Amino acid sequence: MVKGANVALSSLSESTGSVIVSLEWASQTGEGDADVSVLLLDADGKVRSDRDFFFYNNPVAADGSVQLLGKKPTADGSEDQISFDLTAVPAEVDRIVVAASRYDGHFGELENVRATLADAAGEALLRFVIDDADSVSAIIFGELYRRGEEWKFRAVGQGYGTGLAGLATDFGVDIDDDAATTDGTEAEGPTDGRAPADVTPAGTGEAAQPPATLGAVPSPRPPAEEAPARKPAARPRTAKKKVTLPKVTRKSLAENESWRDARLFPVTVLKSDRDRETRATSVLLSVMAQVPEFGRRLTAPFGAPAGRMETFTEVTLPHGDSPRRPDGVIRVERAGKLWTALVETKTNGNSLKSEQVQAYMDIAARRGYEAVITLSNDVELEGSPLVDVKVDGRRKHKVALWHLSWAEVTHQAQLLIRHEGVGNAAHAWLLQELLHYLQHENSGCHGFQNMGPAWVPVRNGIDDETLCQGDPRALQVVESWERLVRQVCLRLGGELGQKVLPVQRTRRGTDPDARRAGLADQLCLDGRLHAELRIDDAPGLLAITADLRTGKLRTSVEIPAPDQGYPLTWAKRLVRRLAEAPADLHVETLVDAETGGPRGTLERLRPEPADLLPKDGSVRITGFRLSLFKGMGSSRGNAESGFIRSVDDAVQRFYTTVVVHLDRPAPRRVSAKEPAGAG
Numbered sequence: 001m002v003k004g005a006n007v008a009l010s011s012l013s014e015s016t017g018s019v020i021v022s023l024e025w026a027s028q029t030g031e032g033d034a035d036v037s038v039l040l041l042d043a044d045g046k047v048r049s050d051r052d053f054f055f056y057n058n059p060v061a062a063d064g065s066v067q068l069l070g071k072k073p074t075a076d077g078s079e080d081q082i083s084f085d086l087t088a089v090p091a092e093v094d095r096i097v098v099a100a101s102r103y104d105g106h107f108g109e110l111e112n113v114r115a116t117l118a119d120a121a122g123e124a125l126l127r128f129v130i131d132d133a134d135s136v137s138a139i140i141f142g143e144l145y146r147r148g149e150e151w152k153f154r155a156v157g158q159g160y161g162t163g164l165a166g167l168a169t170d171f172g173v174d175i176d177d178d179a180a181t182t183d184g185t186e187a188e189g190p191t192d193g194r195a196p197a198d199v200t201p202a203g204t205g206e207a208a209q210p211p212a213t214l215g216a217v218p219s220p221r222p223p224a225e226e227a228p229a230r231k232p233a234a235r236p237r238t239a240k241k242k243v244t245l246p247k248v249t250r251k252s253l254a255e256n257e258s259w260r261d262a263r264l265f266p267v268t269v270l271k272s273d274r275d276r277e278t279r280a281t282s283v284l285l286s287v288m289a290q291v292p293e294f295g296r297r298l299t300a301p302f303g304a305p306a307g308r309m310e311t312f313t314e315v316t317l318p319h320g321d322s323p324r325r326p327d328g329v330i331r332v333e334r335a336g337k338l339w340t341a342l343v344e345t346k347t348n349g350n351s352l353k354s355e356q357v358q359a360y361m362d363i364a365a366r367r368g369y370e371a372v373i374t375l376s377n378d379v380e381l382e383g384s385p386l387v388d389v390k391v392d393g394r395r396k397h398k399v400a401l402w403h404l405s406w407a408e409v410t411h412q413a414q415l416l417i418r419h420e421g422v423g424n425a426a427h428a429w430l431l432q433e434l435l436h437y438l439q440h441e442n443s444g445c446h447g448f449q450n451m452g453p454a455w456v457p458v459r460n461g462i463d464d465e466t467l468c469q470g471d472p473r474a475l476q477v478v479e480s481w482e483r484l485v486r487q488v489c490l491r492l493g494g495e496l497g498q499k500v501l502p503v504q505r506t507r508r509g510t511d512p513d514a515r516r517a518g519l520a521d522q523l524c525l526d527g528r529l530h531a532e533l534r535i536d537d538a539p540g541l542l543a544i545t546a547d548l549r550t551g552k553l554r555t556s557v558e559i560p561a562p563d564q565g566y567p568l569t570w571a572k573r574l575v576r577r578l579a580e581a582p583a584d585l586h587v588e589t590l591v592d593a594e595t596g597g598p599r600g601t602l603e604r605l606r607p608e609p610a611d612l613l614p615k616d617g618s619v620r621i622t623g624f625r626l627s628l629f630k631g632m633g634s635s636r637g638n639a640e641s642g643f644i645r646s647v648d649d650a651v652q653r654f655y656t657t658v659v660v661h662l663d664r665p666a667p668r669r670v671s672a673k674e675p676a677g678a679g
Contacts, residue, residue: 001128006154008147012126013119015370015398016151017087017337018303020069020118023100023141025110026077032110033534036080037164038066039097039171040089046172048092053173055164064296064306065089066096073486073502074382077112083300084144086151087335088307096144097171101164107133115141117153120303120339120370122400128155137163264430265437276347276444278313280437281327284375284409285311285343287434288330291427297412299330302341302371302402307334317342317363324359330373340369346376347406347444354387357401361389364399371400379405379448379483383512407447410438411490419497448487451480451643455636462527462548474520478529482516484644485531485544488651495652496535503532503541523548533651539662544651546632546643553646555654556627558590559662567621571609574624577661578602585658586627587612592620628654 001007009016023036040052047053054061059068065088069081082098089096098115107113107130114129128142136159143154160166252259265283270276288295289311296306312329328343342360346352352374360372380386380403389401416422417431438445454473461467467474485502493500504515523529527549533542538557545554562570578585587605589597589612597619598612605611614621630653633646 015120101138264433305334341371406445411494414494451636571612
């Protein structure tokens with residue numbers, strides 16, 4: 001599409017009750033990013049209240065009409081997705097504005113800024129490229145609007161030099177820059193413009209309760225007549241919430257450590273792979289149906305509408321001479337219409353079978369179902385599907401094939417019960433039991449856990465220098481490394497409640513297969529696997545390097561030198577902040593000269609921070625690199641001595657002992673004023 005063009009969604013697809021809008025951008029440095037936002041507008045072009053403003057602190061509409069799905073990496077940047085259930089949008093909403101904003105820099109610094117819209121089957125229907133972003137810090141990419149009984153999309157491409165504040169002001173959100181407290185912490189009470197996850201909306205007669213966290217299920221709410229008077233609704237704040245790791249669980253009443261808590265989903269009886277698959281499917285689908293927030297979060301990216309969800313297991317469906325029994329079925333009812341997905345599950349590292357998934361795709365197409373969802377320990381890569389299936393182009397009905405990893409399921413459960421909270425104590429307890437089950441060593445749901453058969457031959461080939469460029473085994477190791485890095489991001493992000501994404505430094509439009517082939521050739525030359533992680537609010541990218549020649553793992557972060565002050569002051573302040581960091585932390589001074597700067601362990605530098613300064617006072621210091629080294633596991637699996645476990649442990653240790661002590665960027669402070677009549 002071109003700027004100003006519009007199109008009716010019904011003319012593009014028959015499945016537009018739910019749509020996914022993706023906003024994408026690329027950065028050569030891998031550090032450029034932006035945040036999406038959505039505004040629901042009435043016929044006057046204004047928000048009805050602050051609750052019609054959706055962003056990272058307010059990502060989900062209570063009616064399910066809008067859900068910000070978060071970022072995922074692409075070959076040359078990142079993609080931020082938003083799910084819209086157009087059948088759930090209130091009748092008084094005339095227009096939906098889709099925008100993005102930057103707080104550090106402008107869109108002219110990014111490349112390939114574009115928006116795509118896909119239908120419920122995942123098929124891209126339209127694409128709009130913005131090639132004149134220039135120096136604006138916020139952009140309206142497009143808008144969905146009503147014309148009679150149908151929805152249309154208009155390509156807008158309007159920029160705002162005043163950022164999110166200017167954009168929001170234009171649509172009736174009154175911005176107050178002084179809403180945050182002076183010390184940068186957030187005021188007490190909810191700050192995101194909606195009833196917090198642990199507060200029941202007004203009118204239900206139920207009182208507020210503390211947010212649900214792992215290991216501490218909220219106590220039952222008091223009767224309605226005992227409920228205290230509600231405070232006026234707090235104003236939404238676009239400053240990102242501070243997130244801390246969960247508190248230590250309360251002391252157990254058990255007499256000794258041999259006593260084990262009774263579990264809703266026991267795992268000790270699981271003896272075979274079939275037992276694990278059957279139990280895992282039933283456990284997951286039952287919790288999805290009983291905890292709407294969780295079920296909606298997992299199915300919204302697949303085009304499912306917001307509605308009443310029911311789930312089933314071991315359903316028999318006709319297929320030629322031999323009926324098929326998919327592991328599960330998900331059905332969602334909305335406005336008298338049904339959305340149906342067949343589920344095929346694998347656990348314990350077992351691979352999906354193409355012929356089995358193909359049969360389910362054929363069954364779904366014949367019966368008019370919308371999707372087939374595969375679920376396994378493996379992580380799907382861009383441009384590299386886990387199973388190959390053929391689509392009969394003669395069939396009018398389209399079936400979408402989607403994949404979930406168990407690591408992603410665990411990630412979403414962690415976000416809800418550790419950071420965002422859920423609506424009541426029963427839902428919190430169910431999610432807590434699900435998380436315990438998924439993380440138990442006998443469940444078979446541990447995520448990606450095997451570097452593959454090529455791992456040992458590639459390591460040996462690097463050791464004896466016989467591995468040649470073009471060897472297909474090197475490509476297999478690179479693909480396994482990419483899967484591992486994505487899983488590390490999910491696990492760390494779930495623990496922190498932050499977005500953690502892998503950075504991919506490639507040219508715009510690079511084919512994913514070509515990119516991986518280049519990395520495989522580089523592995524043959526230098527014997528190293530390398531990745532960088534972008535963590536929200538971290539001072540720099542977290543880098544991981546696995547040197548297969550030396551058997552060492554290096555985790556590091558580079559922090560820029562301050563804009564003001566003296567080098568000796570910088571060095572002293574840095575050493576002081578790292579007072580609780582490991583003594584074997586390596587600190588290196590980065591300089592703009594060809595020769596490297598001074599370096600040393602934190603143990604040696606603590607009494608003498610001045611040793612970080614170059615002997616030549618004229619050399620400019622550009623920053624500091626902090627690194628931890630450890631031996632990496634040798635085996636290909638997820639055992640205690642395995643490579644996968646060693647990478648997980650290295651990233652976790654580096655973040656919790658080093659990165660947490662470093663300064664974050666200044667907080668983003670923009671808050672919308674309370675709507676008229678609030679309270």
